[in-house]
Amino acid sequence: MTETFTTSWSEQTQLDNLARIHRNKEIIKGAVRSVGFKEMRIHTENGYEKIRKEIAYIALEGGITAYCPAEEFSERDFKSLNGFTGTIQEVIIDHLELENQIAIVSVKKADEIKKQRFISEIDYLTEKGTLDEVxxxxxxxxxxxxxxxxxxxxxxxxxxxxxxxxxxxxxxxxxxxxxxxxxxxxxxxxxxxxxxxxxxxxxxxIPDPWDAIENLKEMNTVAGKVSGVSQVHGIFVQLENGLEVKGLKPAKVEEPNVGDVVSCVVRSVDRENRRAKVVIVGYPRGKKKRKDVGDFLFE
Incomplete structure (x- = not known):
């Protein structure tokens, strides 16, 4: 690796800590401080060659700067690593170059270790029959x-x-x-x-909102917000628990607009087929004005 890289450590205690992390294959967190291109001295069949590579500069705890080549950042190919600047990544210490005091890290190898552990955990929980509890x-x-x-x-x-x-x-x-x-x-x-x-x-x-629908049926009125209005499919109202149901309205009630807060009466609940209907009985906050596309001419 060329000497254009800033050294990763300056004290023996920093090197000892990095060596321990490297030896134990510990996964640690670092922040992508910047991304740029630099020449790296790579060992090939023909000896060492200088190759220009995209590098992620990763700040580790203790004031240590580590370097992650693009091919060690992910198993997927990205056009650029620029979009990862400022993100927090989990890495392992892949190599310590003692001569130039450079720490090379790998996000990809950390992901491989995490994946192996994750799959093993899935297999274990599946055998126990408790996968759905985690x-x-x-x-x-x-x-x-x-x-x-x-x-x-x-x-x-x-x-x-x-x-x-x-x-x-x-x-x-x-x-x-x-x-x-x-x-x-x-x-x-x-x-x-x-x-x-x-x-x-x-x-x-997420809790199933249908678990609470029976309680709403016992209320005199419930609040909701109009989430959809269609000439074909009709009116849809989102209730407080996030449930979206079919909305009806008496002829005497004005046509709703999307976003209108409405008071409703729960008319029917079909728990088995996960369907419900409410009747709109009023607009407690008034109706939202529908903006005319030509309104700007009169502003």
Whole structure:
């Protein structure tokens, strides 16, 4: 490695700590401080060659700067690592170059260790019959609108989620709800070892709003918000517990607009088929004005 790199450590205690972490293959956290290109001296079949590589500069505890080459950042190929600047990553110390006092770290190898542990844990919990009792934290890593698959990274493992496993309520446009980098709680539904696929569910970590619908039926009136109005499908109202139900209205009540807060009476509940109907009886906060596209002419 060229001498253009800032040394990772300056004191023996720092080196001793790094050596211990390296020896024990401990997974530690670091912050991606910056990303840039530098020449690295790489050992090849023809000896050492200088190759220009993209490098993530990672700040570790104790004032130590470590370096992660792009090929050690992820098993996936990224056009650039710039988007990871400022993020917190889990790494292992991959190599300590004593001559130039440089610490090389690997996010990819840390992910491999975490994945092995995660899969072993899934197998163990499956055998015990307690897999559905454990909740994990995951990070949304992407969404494919063609397949409607949501991708979630859990313990260094790329998992997938089907749209119906995101929420108890049907989400009309997942792209408006899902954010890359979003932290969510998930449960593992199944693991396919042959295809190396882990399916997870966010919905299973959230209380089922239908468990409370019977209590609402006993109330004289309940509050809700109009979540959809369609000439074909009708009116939809979201109740306080997040449940979206079919809305009806008497002829004497004005037509609702999306976003209107309404008072309703629960008319019917079909718990088995997960359907309910409410009747809109009023607008306690008044009605939202529908903005005319030509209003700006009179402003």
């Amino acid at each position: 909740t994990y934290e995951g990070t949304v890593s992407g969404y494919n609108p063609k397949t409607q698959r949501i991708f979630v990274r859990v313990k260094g493992t790329d998992c997938f989620m089907l749209p119906q496993d995101w929420d108890w309520n049907r989400v009309r446009n997942l792209q408006d709800v899902i954010e890359r980098g979003q932290k969510i709680q998930v449960k593992v539904l199944r693991f396919d070892p042959e295809r190396d696929l882990v399916q997870v569910s966010r919905k299973d970590t």
